[in-house]
Amino acid sequence: MKELWNQRYSKEEYIYGKSPNDFFKHELEKIHPGRILLPGEGEGRNAVYAATLGWEVDAVDQSEEGRKKALRLADEFGVKINYTISDLTSFQPSENYYDAVGLIFVHLPSDYRKEFHKKLIASLKPSGKVILEAFHTEQINKNSGGPKEIDMLYSLEDVVEDFIEMDFETLTKETILLNEGELHNGEAVVIRFVGTKLNGEDD
Numbered sequence: 001m002k003e004l005w006n007q008r009y010s011k012e013e014y015i016y017g018k019s020p021n022d023f024f025k026h027e028l029e030k031i032h033p034g035r036i037l038l039p040g041e042g043e044g045r046n047a048v049y050a051a052t053l054g055w056e057v058d059a060v061d062q063s064e065e066g067r068k069k070a071l072r073l074a075d076e077f078g079v080k081i082n083y084t085i086s087d088l089t090s091f092q093p094s095e096n097y098y099d100a101v102g103l104i105f106v107h108l109p110s111d112y113r114k115e116f117h118k119k120l121i122a123s124l125k126p127s128g129k130v131i132l133e134a135f136h137t138e139q140i141n142k143n144s145g146g147p148k149e150i151d152m153l154y155s156l157e158d159v160v161e162d163f164i165e166m167d168f169e170t171l172t173k174e175t176i177l178l179n180e181g182e183l184h185n186g187e188a189v190v191i192r193f194v195g196t197k198l199n200g201e202d203d
Contacts (some may be wrong), residue, residue: 017181020049034099040106044070051079092122095101144186160164
């Protein structure tokens, strides 16, 4: 997979565009800036946008080519981001460290996904937020983006199970029109989720 993403990101153009994901943008603007983690960040569009709002940004991806383009985009906008090369299945974020985590079209096999989400929840400070947009299982029949393996797509039940210990603010399944570069284009079925980490065991 690393070779695949390096090949995709080696193109001159930004394959998902330079603008942030609409849902991420809308939700992030509601939160006072702090420190945010963006796993699977690719070419950096969401990381750079967060930095323009004053967030301290830690981005993670397995692709060196993605990192190059993300840092180039950060320079273009006059901001700084921290960008680490790591496979998400072995990535270990600091605990109780982040004010927000952005998961925008991060698709892992289900056996890795559940454990990964546990790590991300642990990485949040109390009252920290998760902002997630991902392709629903019904996206399997559409050509507007996303994996072609059903196990890597999300059901609403998957999100409920993975983030059950959080306070749910938003959880919806929506059919939207994607316009995010050449690989995310057209009608798509997505899940949108915002959750807040509870303050303690008694919450």
